[in-house]
Amino acid sequence: MELLEEYIRKEGVVKTKDILKVDSFLNHKMDVALFNEIGKEFKRLFADEEITKILTIEASGIGIACITAQYFNVPVVFAKKSKTKNMSGDVYSSLVESFTHGKVCDVCVTKKYIDKEDKILIIDDFLALGNALNGLIDIVNQAEAKLAGCGIVIEKGFQKGGDILREKGYHIESLAIVDSMDPETGIVFRH
Amino acid sequence: MELLEEYIRKEGVVKTKDILKVDSFLNHKMDVALFNEIGKEFKRLFADEEITKILTIEASGIGIACITAQYFNVPVVFAKKSKTKNMSGDVYSSLVESFTHGKVCDVCVTKKYIDKEDKILIIDDFLALGNALNGLIDIVNQAEAKLAGCGIVIEKGFQKGGDILREKGYHIESLAIVDSMDPETGIVFRH
Numbered sequence: 001m002e003l004l005e006e007y008i009r010k011e012g013v014v015k016t017k018d019i020l021k022v023d024s025f026l027n028h029k030m031d032v033a034l035f036n037e038i039g040k041e042f043k044r045l046f047a048d049e050e051i052t053k054i055l056t057i058e059a060s061g062i063g064i065a066c067i068t069a070q071y072f073n074v075p076v077v078f079a080k081k082s083k084t085k086n087m088s089g090d091v092y093s094s095l096v097e098s099f100t101h102g103k104v105c106d107v108c109v110t111k112k113y114i115d116k117e118d119k120i121l122i123i124d125d126f127l128a129l130g131n132a133l134n135g136l137i138d139i140v141n142q143a144e145a146k147l148a149g150c151g152i153v154i155e156k157g158f159q160k161g162g163d164i165l166r167e168k169g170y171h172i173e174s175l176a177i178v179d180s181m182d183p184e185t186g187i188v189f190r191h
Numbered sequence: 192m193e194l195l196e197e198y199i200r201k202e203g204v205v206k207t208k209d210i211l212k213v214d215s216f217l218n219h220k221m222d223v224a225l226f227n228e229i230g231k232e233f234k235r236l237f238a239d240e241e242i243t244k245i246l247t248i249e250a251s252g253i254g255i256a257c258i259t260a261q262y263f264n265v266p267v268v269f270a271k272k273s274k275t276k277n278m279s280g281d282v283y284s285s286l287v288e289s290f291t292h293g294k295v296c297d298v299c300v301t302k303k304y305i306d307k308e309d310k311i312l313i314i315d316d317f318l319a320l321g322n323a324l325n326g327l328i329d330i331v332n333q334a335e336a337k338l339a340g341c342g343i344v345i346e347k348g349f350q351k352g353g354d355i356l357r358e359k360g361y362h363i364e365s366l367a368i369v370d371s372m373d374p375e376t377g378i379v380f381r382h
Contacts, residue, residue, distance in 0.1 A: 029304040032260040058250035063257035069223040076221040
């Protein structure tokens with residue numbers, strides 16, 4: 001997605017060969033006009049899939065998922081990273097290691113919010129090693145729902161999570177794939 | 192807001208006199224069509240205020256804030272509950288005690304995303320004792336930005352956080368105010 005690559009080139013900061021900061025438009029300050037273009041693009045890419053629900057994970061996936069949901073006319077469910085007082089006992093859960101936070105957490109979805117009639121589109125901001133995505137796919141499988149596809153805003157192609165999932169046959173669409181990046185020489189996108 | 196009160200009566204679960212579960216449409220599964228009506232109502236209520244940015248707090252505020260931002264044509268900034276690898280050192284932070292999670296956390300916003308030219312609308316899903324809201328107001332004040340107002344989806348009127356902030360002169364608009372609730376007798380809204 002050309003507009004997104006422009007944003008990444010212009011506003012993204014390559015901190016190391018692993019860490020790309022895009023918090024000026026994607027995951028801290030959020031450019032909702034861009035999110036609408038992202039939502040339209042996901043709709044175009046998954047136009048042939050029947051979708052009944054979007055599943056994402058807190059926190060930075062939520063905004064993108066909600067804006068995208070408007071183009072599919074479906075509700076969003078977000079997986080929670082810790083169990084709260086208000087959560088019922090009956091949850092699907094999966095252990096997920098966070099690259100950004102450097103810790104493992106138990107990701108939960110209340111059972112009644114996904115069921116076997118659902119056709120799920122997973123939406124998230126980043127795909128690197130695929131930890132979060134594998135956790136969400138695990139939850140979709142536990143619910144015996146159908147996984148219609150996964151829409152990712154930025155994939156770190158060099159970390160292979162996406163390629164491994166594609167080899168397994170999942171329909172993964174990433175709007176920008178970074179094949180390599182370097183604080184000095186910049187970003188190489190996959191095309 | 193009548194539609195919201197209908198949702199709360201129909202789908203909300205009063206667990207105790209303190210705990211109202213609305214996770215079937217507001218803060219776990221998210222009804223994005225309802226969020227659009229919420230966004231329009233916030234736009235109506237804050238029509239006279241000049242707004243340059245919406246500030247919210249992860250996680251459940253983000254979806255409502257992003258949908259609402261479409262009616263104001265402004266970006267959203269969400270305060271983070273923990274510092275991540277990707278966050279720069281230069282942050283505004285405020286200690287916030289979470290009623291739902293039962294712990295204190297340091298809420299952070301990267302300094303460059305709010306400045307003294309900003310006119311901030313704070314959006315959140317719940318207002319009870321006002322802890323999260325006070326933390327966000329503290330961050331707005333640290334940035335020397337103008338606080339244009341606070342838009343809350345559900346206020347627990349009996350927990351007084353909202354009334355105290357109104358007495359201080361803040362422009363607080365809550366779309367539904369629960370004056371009392373009881374698992375047996377149900378919910379009384381303030382009108």
